[in-house]
Amino acid sequence: xxxxxxxxxxxxxxxxxxxxxxxxxxxxxxxxxxxxxxxxxxxxxxxxxxxxxxxxxxxxxxxxxxxxxxxxxxxxxxxxxxxxxxxxxxxxxxxxxxxxxxxxxxxxxxxxxxxxxxxxxxxxxxxxxxxxxxxxxxxxxxxxxxxxxxxxxxxxxxxxxxxxxxxxxxxxxxxxxxxxxxxxxxxxxxxxxxxxxxxxxxxxxxxxxxxxxxxxxxxxxxxxxxxxxxxxxxxxxxxxxxxxxxxxxxxxx
Amino acid sequence: xxxxxxxxxxxxxxxxxxxxxxxxxxxxxxxxxxxxxxxxxxxxxxxxxxxxxxxxxxxxxxxxxxxxxxxxxxxxxxxxxxxxxxxxxxxxxxxxxxxxxxxxxxxxxxxxxxxxxxxxxxxxxxxxxxxxxxxxxxxxxxxxxxxxxxxxxxxxxxxxxxxxxxxxxxxxxxxxxxxxxxxxxxxxxxxxxxxxxxxxxxxxxxxxxxxxxxxxxxxxxxxxxxxxxxxxxxxxxxxxxxxxxxxxxxxxxxxxxxxxxxxxxxxxxxxx
Numbered sequence: 231x232x233x234x235x236x237x238x239x240x241x242x243x244x245x246x247x248x249x250x251x252x253x254x255x256x257x258x259x260x261x262x263x264x265x266x267x268x269x270x271x272x273x274x275x276x277x278x279x280x281x282x283x284x285x286x287x288x289x290x291x292x293x294x295x296x297x298x299x300x301x302x303x304x305x306x307x308x309x310x311x312x313x314x315x316x317x318x319x320x321x322x323x324x325x326x327x328x329x330x331x332x333x334x335x336x337x338x339x340x341x342x343x344x345x346x347x348x349x350x351x352x353x354x355x356x357x358x359x360x361x362x363x364x365x366x367x368x369x370x371x372x373x374x375x376x377x378x379x380x381x382x383x384x385x386x387x388x389x390x391x392x393x394x395x396x397x398x399x400x401x402x403x404x405x406x407x408x409x410x411x412x413x414x415x416x417x418x419x420x421x422x423x424x425x426x427x428x429x430x431x432x433x434x435x436x437x438x439x440x441x442x443x444x445x446x447x448x449x450x451x452x453x454x455x456x457x458x459x460x461x462x463x464x465x466x467x468x469x470x471x472x473x474x475x476x477x478x479x480x481x482x483x
Numbered sequence: 484x485x486x487x488x489x490x491x492x493x494x495x496x497x498x499x500x501x502x503x504x505x506x507x508x509x510x511x512x513x514x515x516x517x518x519x520x521x522x523x524x525x526x527x528x529x530x531x532x533x534x535x536x537x538x539x540x541x542x543x544x545x546x547x548x549x550x551x552x553x554x555x556x557x558x559x560x561x562x563x564x565x566x567x568x569x570x571x572x573x574x575x576x577x578x579x580x581x582x583x584x585x586x587x588x589x590x591x592x593x594x595x596x597x598x599x600x601x602x603x604x605x606x607x608x609x610x611x612x613x614x615x616x617x618x619x620x621x622x623x624x625x626x627x628x629x630x631x632x633x634x635x636x637x638x639x640x641x642x643x644x645x646x647x648x649x650x651x652x653x654x655x656x657x658x659x660x661x662x663x664x665x666x667x668x669x670x671x672x673x674x675x676x677x678x679x680x681x682x683x684x685x686x687x688x689x690x691x692x693x694x695x696x697x698x699x700x701x702x703x704x705x706x707x708x709x710x711x712x713x714x715x716x717x718x719x720x721x722x723x724x725x726x727x728x729x730x731x732x733x734x735x736x737x738x739x740x741x742x743x744x745x746x747x748x749x750x751x752x753x754x755x
Contacts, residue, residue: 328497343511364504446700
């Protein structure tokens with residue numbers, strides 16, 4: 231009995247702390263003015279305001295950056311994990327900590343570095359994408375590697391001894407067996423790409439604002455309704471990808 | 484041919500962190516020592532002699548330390564309380580994995596609407612006829628620490644679950660059959676097994692909180708500066724020399740903390 235009460239308290243604690251803010255974000259987008267405990271009236275004026283070309287461009291920017299960066303990040307993570315899982319070479323430890331360490335450096339510092347090193351592509355889509363890649367590749371790499379490292383080596387050897395080529399083995403054995411890791415890496419990549427703020431804060435140029443940047447700018451101007459709508463869209467995109475990938479991952483080939 | 488392919492792969496994988504991570508940071512470090520084309524430590528003297536910069540360093544360390552110190556026991560007790568109940572554990576894992584993919588900036592905006600000046604909590608309090616000094620609390624150092632704790636708690640809990648899953652159940656059973664229960668069992672049998680995971684979690688939380696900027700962007704209100712926010716402000720103000728210096732200081736703190744933790748980790752590992 232006592233245990234049940236403790237468990238309920240833990241769930242209540244986490245629920246209030248984590249779920250409540252997410253609900254409030256959604257409510258913000260449909261409440262014109264909020265000045266009591268519960269909102270008194272609802273309207274979709276903020277949702278209509280979002281249809282202006284200024285905001286649709288921001289949403290398209292975010293989707294484009296997310297798509298390109300996810301593609302490149304996941305590709306790189308697969309190649310790097312393949313190298314780490316099936317080859318031995320000198321300096322393996324050093325290289326893996328090199329790939330993983332951007333997670334533990336401030337996003338603004340990474341962005342400053344990229345701006346110093348590549349001033350020619352300042353204010354373009356490319357530097358924004360590079361910034362996203364640097365921050366997100368460690369997370370995806372860790373995810374893909376953890377599933378690729380579990381592939382039993384004798385499966386690979388069996389494939390070779392039956393005359394299969396390296397490329398064929400990679401395509402037919404390694405990729406399908408690490409599908410779970412690759413899919414969850416993709417979800418993580420999409421989620422972090424969409425909500426990435428610290429790197430893009432320095433890197434976004436004229437015309438390349440993403441949703442989090444726009445939320446930051448809107449809030450600076452004192453308009454919270456638009457920020458609520460954009461945040462809701464952000465959460466919806468993330469949840470949709472999580473469920474889609476979960477569904478795809480659950481399907482047996 | 485076999486070797487050739489391996490080195491091609493190695494070069495492809497290795498060149499990317501060198502181009503995008505190591506050499507940019509190296510360049511930033513070099514640049515921080517130059518002003519007007521001459522080698523100088525002027526920027527660092529400016530940093531160390533200015534109250535404003537030292538204040539932001541102090542704020543960063545203070546916020547990060549308190550956040551980490553509060554998160555560790557809360558996270559640990561949540562994991563300990565729920566780890567034996569599969570259903571509850573699944574819900575907790577799901578709940579805590581949500582913030583991992585959500586923007587911390589959005590999260591903070593929601594906090595403003597709940598705990599802020601005209602937020603829900605304040606309205607409830609005013610109905611009850613209470614005048615709680617919560618109104619400005621969220622924008623103070625305390626509020627910033629509070630927001631950090633809420634947002635980074637999941638980052639601590641999720642990996643801790645996996646280190647608890649690695650605890651050898653046989654050892655636990657043996658301890659129980661020998662009459663060790665409750666806190667004694669936890670301290671003598673389980674704790675040594677999770678110590679490494681726990682310390683790693685503390686280090687990662689520290690680094691994540693230290694290096695993030697979103698919470699301070701949302702709640703700092705332009706008054707509270709941390710190191711990352713100061714860097715952003717200096718860059719926006721075209722003070723590139725100072726921005727470089729702040730970047731180097733931030734990397735130095737990160738490295739220092741990591742090295743100290745590595746030493747502690749090695750000690751705790753060799754004890755085991």
